[in-house]
Amino acid sequence: MLRQLFVLLWFLAVSSLPVLAQNLLRNPDFEENTALPLSNGQVNVLSEWDIAVSSPDYLHEGGFPPDVGAYEDFFPFSGDAGMFFGAQVTGMDQFGEAIGQTLDEPLQKGFLYKFTAALKLHIQMNFSGGIHLYGLPEKPAVNPDDFQNAASLPGAVFLADIINVADVDNYDLFSTCFIAPANFPYFVISGFDRLIYIDQVSLEEVFPVAVGEGFLPADTTICGGDELIATIPFAVDAFTWSDEHLNLSRAIQNPGTYSLTVERNGCLAEDTVSLETELCVEPSIYIPNAFSPNFDGFNDEIGVFANVPFETFALKIFDRWGALLFSTTDPDEQWNGKAFGLDAPIGAYTLVLQYKIAGDPADGQEQITQSLTLVR
Numbered sequence: 001m002l003r004q005l006f007v008l009l010w011f012l013a014v015s016s017l018p019v020l021a022q023n024l025l026r027n028p029d030f031e032e033n034t035a036l037p038l039s040n041g042q043v044n045v046l047s048e049w050d051i052a053v054s055s056p057d058y059l060h061e062g063g064f065p066p067d068v069g070a071y072e073d074f075f076p077f078s079g080d081a082g083m084f085f086g087a088q089v090t091g092m093d094q095f096g097e098a099i100g101q102t103l104d105e106p107l108q109k110g111f112l113y114k115f116t117a118a119l120k121l122h123i124q125m126n127f128s129g130g131i132h133l134y135g136l137p138e139k140p141a142v143n144p145d146d147f148q149n150a151a152s153l154p155g156a157v158f159l160a161d162i163i164n165v166a167d168v169d170n171y172d173l174f175s176t177c178f179i180a181p182a183n184f185p186y187f188v189i190s191g192f193d194r195l196i197y198i199d200q201v202s203l204e205e206v207f208p209v210a211v212g213e214g215f216l217p218a219d220t221t222i223c224g225g226d227e228l229i230a231t232i233p234f235a236v237d238a239f240t241w242s243d244e245h246l247n248l249s250r251a252i253q254n255p256g257t258y259s260l261t262v263e264r265n266g267c268l269a270e271d272t273v274s275l276e277t278e279l280c281v282e283p284s285i286y287i288p289n290a291f292s293p294n295f296d297g298f299n300d301e302i303g304v305f306a307n308v309p310f311e312t313f314a315l316k317i318f319d320r321w322g323a324l325l326f327s328t329t330d331p332d333e334q335w336n337g338k339a340f341g342l343d344a345p346i347g348a349y350t351l352v353l354q355y356k357i358a359g360d361p362a363d364g365q366e367q368i369t370q371s372l373t374l375v376r
Contacts, residue, residue, distance in 0.1 A: 021114075021204035021265060024103055025187070028201045030081040036063030040071075043099065051144045052100035052153065052188045057084040059197075070122075077118035077171040077199035084122075085191025085198065087129065096132070098150040098190035102139050103203075106185040110210030113178055114267050115160065116202045118171040122195035129194025130163035133176070135184030150190035157181060165196060173200075177267035179212040206267045207234050216260060216273040223280035224359020225309030227251040230258070230273060238263040242272075253277075253358070254311070277359035283308045287351065290373040293337030293344075302372065303334030304353060311358040312365060317372065318350045325349070337374055346376055 032047035041055040042064070058064075059071060061080045076082040087096040107113065121129055137155045150156055160178035187203065209215060215232050222228055231249040239248050242259035252258060252275055259272040284307045291302040304315060310331050317326040317335055325339040337344050353368040 021206070024105055024113075024203040024205070025101060025201055026104070029079050029199065030058065030083055031079045033058070033060070033081070036060050038064050040064065046099075049099045049101055050139065052098040052140060053144050053147050053150050053190060054086070054095070054097045055144070056086070056097035056099055056191070059084055073123035073168065074197060077120075079199075082197055082199040085131070085196050087191040087193055087195065096149045096190045096192040098134075098188050100136070100139070100150075100186055100188040102186050103184075105205075106183055107135055107180040107187065108210065109180055109182050110212035111180055112206040112211050112267055112269055113159075113180060114175055114202075114204045114206050114265055115162075115178070116173060116175040116200075116204075117162065117189075117198055118200040119162065119165045119174055120171045120197040121165050121168045122197065123168045128164045128166040129196050130161055130165050130192060131196065131198065132161045132190045132192050133159040133178070134188040134190065135159050135180060135182070136186035136188060137182075137184065139186050149192070150188045153188070156188065157184070161192075165194075171197070171199065175266060177206065181212075204265070206265050207269065209233060211269040211271070214271050215269070216258075216271040219274040221276040221278055222359075224277045224311070224357060225253070226277075227253050228273070228275055230260070232260075232262065234264075236262040236264050278361070279308070279357065279359045281307060283357050283360075285353075285355075285368070287353065287368065287370060289370060290375060291337070292375045294376045301334035301336050302351075304331060306331070309358040310355050311360070312354070312356040314354045316352045318352070319344070320348055320350075343376075344374060346374055348373055 027048040033045045035045045037058045037060050040057045043051045043058045046058045059074050059082050085097045134150045134156045140153050160176045162174045162176050239262045255277050257274045261270045286305045291299045293300050313331045315328050326335040349372040351370050351372045354365050356365045
């Protein structure tokens with residue numbers, strides 16, 4: 001069973017309004033501090049954030065820089081402050097400065113998150129760079145200089161990355177979505193590959209349920225003719241069923257595999273449900289061999305009587321010369337003895353029923369052919 005990202009009956013809520021999510025990161029614009037930084041590496045004056053690896057630089061237009069050597073191209077995306085990550089690749093060893101934060105609400109296993117940041121490449125770089133995101137089981141109780149990158153921190157698990165940051169003149173807003181593979185109370189942002197400025201970060205929970213553990217009903221088998229009701233318990237911006245069904249909430253009767261992709265706040269989640277059907281009663285099909293359409297209220301119509309639902313159904317009635325007088329694919333529709341708007345004459349007719357019972361594992365259709373007598 002495919003379980004990427006979907007219960008027999010959950011409340012359906014579909015919304016086209018923008019989703020307002022809470023930023024799980026404190027001091028996301030790096031404006032709050034206990035003092036202005038006066039030299040590079042003074043992350044200790046930055047409120048809420050820790051140095052996770054080496055010595056990233058806390059930059060502030062009212063302190064350090066402005067217009068200091070290698071940071072002459074610094075300016076914040078908003079406000080007065082921002083961060084600078086040094087990173088370089090030497091052989092197979094990667095060095096990348098990083099900051100981290102203990103979250104008030106830990107990342108939860110199976111939940112989908114969206115991370116957004118304003119990023120700008122350092123002016124000295126002529127290749128693109130980016131950042132890595134990591135989850136940790138706790139705040140690292142280590143010397144940040146003992147590690148070359150966030151991946152080597154104790155218990156660090158890679159979550160996502162943002163790559164191809166190439167603009168040295170302006171900030172661009174980048175976003176990435178990821179499903180937390182475990183519970184993480186500590187979150188780390190690390191530079192990699194190139195020198196990069198970062199500002200205005202956000203970390204948001206996209207769906208209020210663990211979509212990574214599925215949000216459609218589990219794969220199941222139902223009796224032929226029954227329905228599996230598939231809905232989801234949260235608002236979405238858009239959705240697509242693999243069979244192009246037009247409604248998010250739906251009743252599924254036919255066996256098969258159905259995939260649903262949902263979008264919210266720019267992130268996608270997918271889940272798949274497989275449905276099989278089975279016969280739960282011994283089938284019984286009865287078709288009278290005579291009827292009298294004289295409108296006396298007794299045996300005025302001829303049709304099919306069954307104790308099981310049909311997956312396919314086609315009933316046809318022919319006269320003795322093979323002309324088709326009546327045809328229907330509706331098991332509840334019956335013939336009233338009229339042909340071309342006139343009463344059909346008394347006599348013999350041929351009835352042909354082709355059908356497949358819902359939940360019958362046998363391939364193909366079955367057929368019943370019998371003689372029918374019309375009397376008046």
